[in-house]
Amino acid sequence: MTKYTIGIDFGTDSCRALVVNTSNGEEISTAVANYPRWRKGWYCNPSKNQYRQHPLDYTEAMVSAVQKALQPLSKESRENIVGICCDTTGSTPVIIDAKGMPLALTSQFAENPNAMFILWKDHTAVAEADQINVLAKEWPVNYAMYEGGTYSSEWAWAKVLHILKTDPEVASAAYSWAEHCDWMAGLLTGNCTPETMPRSRCAAGHKAMWNAEWGLPSVDFLSKLHPKLAELRNHLYTDTITADTKVGTITKEWAEKLGVPETTVVASGAIDAHLGAVGSGISEGILARIIGTSTCDIMVVSPATINSKCIDGICGQVDGSVIPGYIGLEAGQSAFGDIYAWFRDIVAWPLKNMIPDSAEKEQVIDNMINKLMEEAAKTEPSENSIIALDWMNGRRTPHANQNLKGMITGLTLGSNAPMIMRALVEATAFGSKRIADHFEKEGIRINSIIATGGISKKAPFVMQTMADVMDMPIKVIRSGQTCALGAAMCAAVAAGIYSTVSEAQKAMAPDIEATYAPDPTKRSIYKSLYEKYLKLGEFEQDLQST
DSSP states (O other), X not given: OOOEEEEEEEOSSEEEEEEEETTTOXXXXXXXXXXXXXXXXXXXXXXXXXXXXXHHHHHHHHHHHHHHHHTTSOHHHHHTEEEEEEEEOSSOEEEEOTTSOBGGGSGGGTTOGGGSEEOTTOOTTHHXXXXXXXXXXXXXXXXXXXXTTOOOTTSHHHHHHHHHHHOXXXXXXXXXXXXXXXXXXXXXXXXXXXXXXXXXXXXXXXHSOOBTTTBSOOHHHHHHHOHHHHHHHTTSOSOOBOTTOEEEEOOHHHHHHHTOOTTOEEEOOEEHHHHHHHHTTOOTTEEEEEESSSEEEEEEEOHHHHTTOOOTXXXXXXXXXXXXXXXXXXXXXXXXXXXXXXXXXXXXHHHHHHSOOOHHHHHHHHTHHHHHHHHHTTSOOOTTOOEEEOOBTBBOSSSOBTTOOOEEEOOOTTOOHHHHHHHHHXXXXXXXXXXXXXXXXXXXXXXXXXXXXXXHHHOHHHHHHHHHHHTSOEEEESOSOHHHHHHHHHHHHHTTSOSSHHHHHHHHOOOEEEEEOOOGGGHHHHHHHHHHHHHHHHHHHHHHHO
């Protein structure tokens, strides 16, 4: 009898639920639900790089998405749902109380952004990340050594430290903290108690400096940063588990809310990009690029290949964070699609602010990025092209530095919007190449590149430019929901359908939808422009250091 699993993907803007046939990976049904408060811009302040999400956005969107995804299924098919697994953005931590509930779910802190989930792209903790990095370098054990050597403001300890330093009321009420993926698994199984809540190895290793050698950073280390951090550590964890681990069965309450059997197994889960790589069919030698508002670049290597070497400048290397038995490597760009959206908003400012609202106005704005790219594709790169730097949201890899800024140079009175858009697309491609070059420099061989995520599906000009700049073919995965699909694979393992993630991949992985081959006639010009991009980056770094 056919068995099904559900992958639930919590993205930046919405929750997606995917029902999958475990025998062959067929995507039976999918549904998307937007976060209602986030959609209204509540609790965010882009001028301060503050991006917060209310926990009710997650629970309400999950219920809506799963219920919609289950509507096409027969009663018999619903009864044969055997597993659920969630993936989430990361690092997206939240301060919790002794019962494991986010403080925003209490009446005292219901409207306090500091009591909510701190989204991955929130960069309010730059100073705290600097504080952590200074201490890590002088401490006997460098807890950041497996984080690429540099701790980022995008990650858990920096964000929690920032809240403790800036909001005394939240700090006083704080009992512990949890990553979004951990809280979802705990919520569904009724185990949110901070000391026993299941904790994702992926999130812990890549974002919280957890390592099997030492666990979490020591109490002494954390107390040097803030006394309350050391107190919170006492209510955290020692052990972590991989995404395919069964953490329990769904509670009766959540089974009824979602419409699944009470026998449904819940898997631990992980960060979205890592499970997106699983869903894309990643294996050793493949660079998996999950391309959306930002990018995450994932690779897996065997322990024998890496031979205990610390890979410098990336976003962590963690045993089992992607596929158990392999070391997961993470890199990425802090902004990708967000850069295109930023430029659209710049160009659309008069429309948004000087013309009365209308359906036609909204349609023009919504289609603006596509039209700009369509016109940008008609121009050809040259030695005199505009050069842009893709650090509008800081730099994630190599060597995380959220103080860095984006730049555009080479503008003239003849420059127009499509030309600038082309420069921005090329900048994101140059940033992609720099990551691949860094992996190769560190001894991690890339044999092929696969891509997934919204940009890979809807922006052929971006994908072709990336292939031209990186001078390698890029294969786009057919599935439009690879993060949820990877979660569904892990749910299949947790439910006992398969014994390993690799076995689940062989049965359930999607095929290739399209391949973008590099244009050899553009190789020399892009080599020249890439060198200018690198020099512009050096200039920006020098500027920030003065």
